[in-house]
Amino acid sequence: MNKKITILLIDDHPVVRTGYRRLLESNPGMLVIGEADNGESGYQMWQQFTPDVTILDLNMLGICGFETMRRILSYDAMARVLIFSMLNDVTMVYRAIKAGATGFISKQSGIGEMIHAVQQVSLGKTYIESDLATTLAMHATRTENHETLLDVLTNREFQIFKLVAEGYSNTAIAKKISISPKTVSVHQLNLMRKLDLQNTTQLIRMAINYNIIQK
Incomplete structure (x- = not known):
């Protein structure tokens, strides 16, 4: 029997977590082993369960998604974090990947894309939602400008x-x-x-x- 991909959901909207938990677990190869509604408890839960993939929102009360991801990656640099956010502009995508995220999808994406993203991220592959990846490529010539703002x-x-x-x-x-x-x-x-x-x-x-x- 193949091992299921274990998933931790960190998002401060309970309806979002409940909906995506059901959708993810409709795939027989996936198991949501925990949910958290903020970065602090999400990080503690990550330490407890060490999931294969952490699905993380960026905009939460308390410590933001970026700080939550920093703590997770400081604990384990090989941790696989999939950003799942309403903040889907090229600046956020660039910043998230640069900070160590393994993938980025928007909350407008379909369940098929999320399942595919989780599968790819669980293998250690970088995955960016197709529309966002196209936008990121179109803005490649602006990379230096992005770095000027983002890195400082x-x-x-x-x-x-x-x-x-x-x-x-x-x-x-x-x-x-x-x-x-x-x-x-x-x-x-x-x-x-x-x-x-x-x-x-x-x-x-x-x-x-x-x-x-x-x-």
């Missing part, structure tokens, strides 16, 4: 950069990602300095230029 910011700074660009106040950001408003302000000052930005208008313009937010 920490994962937390990048998370706050995006939330500020989306119009969240420091108080709202603090509540959303479970840190103090003062810490948000420090991160915002640091990222503004790193990116040589003078005000929020410039930050928003940069976010639009890099497809981090839409106009």
